[in-house]
Amino acid sequence: MSDAPSASSLAASPGRRAALALAVTVILAAALVFIVPGDAYLWLKAFHVIAVIAWMATMLYLPRLFVYHAEAPVGSAQAETFKLMESRLLNIIATPAMIIAWVLGLWLATTSHFWSAPWFHAKITLVLLLSGLHGYLSASARAFREDRNTKPARHWRIINEVPAVLMIGIVILVIVKPF
DSSP states (O other), rough: OSSSHHHHHHOHHHHHHHHHHHHHHHHHHHHHHHSHHHHHHHHHHHHHHHHHHHHHHHHHHHHHHHHHHHHOOOOOOHHHHHHHHHIIIIIIIIHHHHHHHOOOOOHHHHHHHHHHHHHHHHHHHHHHHHHHHHHHHHHHHHHHHHOOOOOHHHHHHHTTTTTHHHHHHHHHHHHOOHH
């Protein structure tokens, strides 16, 4: 009998599926740059926007899950369901989307020569804050998973507003370029 994991157990791993999705995305993006170099910019920009939308959706939803999780009794079936939902949301959607958004965003910024633009400095600052919030939410999901959450539902209701505020600032800076 082999000690190697079966194909079905590998396919069932959320982390492996996320890594595979990320690898496929990077390979397709690289192929686009070489196959259709003139159109690659617009395709990669589209994929960047798609990744940002997916990332933002998770950043808006995860704190809301924490609100409900904080109100659920520790060890209850409901709390265990929230643990699974939070883990899958982070590992399958949020983190891969964040990585793709960053990689493509940096490529777009370099290609478009945005690094010297003041609006871009402000935008990248807000994106760094959003990434820090992502890290905070990831650590918080781990605390919930280990039944170590000490924050009340009210805390998570307030945190739930932060991604929306950051998103508004980022979109205004990218579209309006006020300075």
